[in-house]
Amino acid sequence: MIIEEVLGPQFVTASPGDVSRYLEAPVNVKTSSHSPGVPRAPVPLLLVTTPGVDALQDVMLLASRKPDVTVTNVSLGQGQSGVAEAAVGASTREGRWVVLQNLHHALDWLPTLANIITRLYSSNARSLTSTDTTVLNHNFRLILTSEPTDEFPVSLLRGVEKVYVDSPGDAHHALQEAIAIVTRHASHLQFEVEEDEEEAATYRLLHGLGIFHTIVSERGRHGHLAWASPPTFTTVDLALAVSVVTSSAEEGQQVDPETLEYLVGQVFYGGRVRRTEDQQVIASILKDVLAISLKIPEEEEYPISEEVGGAQDPWHADAGHAGADDTDEVGLALLFPDYIEKLEDLQDFVKGVTEFERPEIFGLPVGVQHLQEVESGQHFLMALAAVGGAQTLQGSAETSVAKQLYKLKKMVIYLTYK
Incomplete structure (x- = not known):
């Protein structure tokens, strides 16, 4: 309630995400103020997901409704990096969509992928003002999925559009x-x-x-x-x-x-x-x-x-x-x-x-909600007690935790009923 009152309801009410807007149409780029825009493929889309969340459903649904779109799907893992590179190379010319799933299973290959993306899109930008015949097909789409990891190359993160797909909060x-x-x-x-x-x-x-x-x-x-x-x-x-x-x-x-x-x-x-x-x-x-x-x-x-x-x-x-x-x-x-x-x-x-x-x-009894609230409250109070200086429940620290919990409970009761 505090967040909603201070910052606004948009910070507590998240609307369902729609990734189709990143893939729907090519980007029109003007090479000069007097020339019409040149269609260019949008930058790759990186979908960062939590475990158990399927981030590709909207992508595949959008592709299925476009009769001229062909999707190549590669699930990364051992020995799949070469397959992924070949799929990207062929699709850039033919205008297909490429989905590279589970980048977190191929962390050693990510610097190579970052170089591929940099080369493709930088050469495409230069080709817009030249007679180069290797222009990236404007129908090409590159969609990447991964679970969160600290080992992503910065160069890769800079070259993609990032969308975090989380499970619902409640x-x-x-x-x-x-x-x-x-x-x-x-x-x-x-x-x-x-x-x-x-x-x-x-x-x-x-x-x-x-x-x-x-x-x-x-x-x-x-x-x-x-x-x-x-x-x-x-x-x-x-x-x-x-x-x-x-x-x-x-x-x-x-x-x-x-x-x-x-x-x-x-x-x-x-x-x-x-x-x-x-x-x-x-x-x-x-x-x-x-x-x-x-x-x-x-x-x-x-x-x-x-x-x-x-x-x-x-x-x-x-x-x-x-x-x-x-x-x-x-x-x-x-x-x-x-x-x-x-x-x-x-x-x-x-x-x-x-x-x-x-x-x-x-399909649960009414009392289960009370048990859940008690359990959640205990975890919350234990976390606050740990922040206040209690490190563990063992030995002499147990007394410190008990004192911290007692103080926190008194504070919560005071704030609730004052």
Whole structure:
């Protein structure tokens, strides 16, 4: 709250990143004030990612929608540097896109890559004012991915456009990202006027997949009780699930619920877990989500949610828009408002969500949030105590830590209730 009040909401509300603007069109460079601009390939794009984040999804989606674009993908590792150099050399002439993944696995080769980039783009700039026939094809794109490392050559960093792709900071931002991915992958769908029901059913199901991805991805934030062996889900899993629905819609067919449940629960997401109990959690959450998305009656196999009377809708600032009444539901049902019938309704829903942290949404008991807050508070106080001079919990330093914690607790209580 302090950061938002002092610096502004843009520092606490990050919009989902879009790397396509770095790749969409060539850069027009004027060789003189009287000559028209000459198209030139944009500088290479370096996507720095955290583990478990897929940074190439937007790149590959953009390339797939351009029939004249061919992508060469090289995953760097032992013995792949020569393959990468050959791919770059051929693509600069033919105007292809080259993706070099995992630069952090080829740190010894990065100075060579920096020299290649410097040579290509410096010679291209000189060629704009000469008759040299080796001008870099303006359709060429070079996309690099890497996890953070301190061993990047400075010359490489200076010659590329750098974009840091991080995992969402909280569940609400994760929901924003999931809905943005669904929107990008479903934006090409078209329905006839008489297909209103099919259109609404499709977007309700896509909305449900975005909710499901957010729940299973963010469930781990509620501490060690969330998973037996914490899995790592990526946006690729969501993209694959969305493709099942969009493919059926393009063919004019309805999605088979059993097929979708098997692919999403057993293959795309279930394939990433190692423990049987975690597989059961995924299957249970998915079954509830599909039951609400497909509007399966309560008396059938899928349970929807429990109800409590007299509660106010805590999820949307405009509860009336979400269809709330005197008997509001808690749990998943609140995330499935009745007004979702078109693609733009998904973005409207995200804008209206005001809270997305309650453990019931993630299939966890209410008390787990208190345990998580206590655990996080202890870690925070221990860190502050260490800064104050306590180095370890062993021996004589234990007394120092205890004193520091006591002082910090008194300070926090004073600031809270003064």
